Amino acid sequence: MSDSTLRDEPRLSVGQVAKRADVAVSTLHFYETKGLIRSWRNTGNQRRYKKDVLRRIAVIKAGQKMGISLSEIQETLGQLPQSRTPTKEDWANMSRFWQAQLDEKIAYMMRVREMVDGCIGCGCLSMKSCPMYNPDDIVAKESNGAVWLEQPEQARAAKNCYDKEN
Amino acid sequence: MSDSTLRDEPRLSVGQVAKRADVAVSTLHFYETKGLIRSWRNTGNQRRYKKDVLRRIAVIKAGQKMGISLSEIQETLGQLPQSRTPTKEDWANMSRFWQAQLDEKIAYMMRVREMVDGCIGCGCLSMKSCPMYNPDDIVAKESNGAVWLEQPEQARAAKNCYDKEN
């Protein structure tokens, strides 16, 4: 069955795929080297694709829109048994997984936004005591880690910018 | 006054700046080639920085946290008269400018999220008719531009994924 499927299906050339998926031919070659898509060769050594490559490319593009790197996309796609065409179920799983990352990114940006917002009010970037301006002096001294914005409460703290010296 | 200021101010070496700003020395060299910061040389050709370089680096880092590219940061910093130290006012202006971009990015990601959300429900990525799955067939045929998600209503449209064929 799987063999006859392979034989019977109409195959697409690289140019046709490129056109229908709206990517460059070179991109398809590139994706293939990265193991994101797969092709078979005809007798003249030209690539032939199963139609489901379009689905995979769509998944890749969707992932990229979400800011997911190709290697992460590859991992996710790679979890499908044997480079199978993603089904409705697969897609639902992938999108749920990616959505979590998307949520994180959005949350992160909102924390940044909040922080900037707080700092516009007090103009504290020019002050020694601002946590945004001078993370070293403040963050280090209060020994709460090197990286700002990793935790929501730090963004909230930034709202209380104060202006001790300078 | 400005001249005496230059003479009298204590100057920082590249190592001191690197340590206080928590960046690598090579990064400071790099920023200098990009025109983001500025240095003077001592008699032995070593870099000496005015203390306000720390402010500029803080601004650069803040911008980067917001996902602003160095060249955009450079443009914004470059609008300050003569590489001046950013003041409270300058910072407020910059952050307002960047905040707008941040808002756009957040809005964009929320649109992506909404779209993915809608598409989880219907599993339409596997269908020919899904606008997310097959932007060419849909977007092109309805001639509403090449780029998805640029407009909010497109994300809303994605919620109505339908499943005509396949």
Add this chain to the structure above:
DNA sequence: GCTTTACCTAAACTTAGGTTGAGGTTTTAG
């Protein structure tokens, strides 16, 4: 005064996500 540390420049290297070009083969249209 000597040794170690810090600093200098210039160029090459890194990762991600591709694009471009050269030189050669296959397929398709007339």
Add this chain to the structure above:
DNA sequence: CTAAAACCTCAACCTAAGTTTAGGTAAAGC
């Protein structure tokens, strides 16, 4: 049958934001 269009591989190139390395100079500590 022939010419054009499409395809092939491999290698080099591109941007961003730096880092690393090599070979050499300056400054600081004892």
